[in-house]
Amino acid sequence: GLLFLTLLITLTQVKPIYAQEAVLNEDRIQAYPPQLHDSLYYELFKKNRVSDPKLAKHYAKKSLELSSTFGNRLIEAKSLYALGYLYTESSSFDSAYHFYKDGINKSKQYNFQDRL
Numbered sequence: 001g002l003l004f005l006t007l008l009i010t011l012t013q014v015k016p017i018y019a020q021e022a023v024l025n026e027d028r029i030q031a032y033p034p035q036l037h038d039s040l041y042y043e044l045f046k047k048n049r050v051s052d053p054k055l056a057k058h059y060a061k062k063s064l065e066l067s068s069t070f071g072n073r074l075i076e077a078k079s080l081y082a083l084g085y086l087y088t089e090s091s092s093f094d095s096a097y098h099f100y101k102d103g104i105n106k107s108k109q110y111n112f113q114d115r116l
Helices: 002-021 034-048 053-070 073-089 093-109
Strands: none
Touching: 034 053, 034 073, 053 073, 073 093
């Protein structure tokens, strides 16, 4: 009983510290290897797409730029779709069409259709 209670108290004190460490933001991305930055920026896009679309667009563009540079075609296709989504949400349908079309072409080219 006492051991369980001690463990429970310890876990409840550690959890907030762990959660705080797990928060991803642009500053923390630099601590990771550069070849992971595109995926991390994509995660930041997902985190912000509803609450802050302008910031989400910045992250999606950065993800697209880095994924093109490092040849990560899956994240490149996902970033194109992400930008298509954001432009659709802001009623910029011509831009949305362009990004969706490029994302579809990229996903077909590399056979990712089921992973987007």
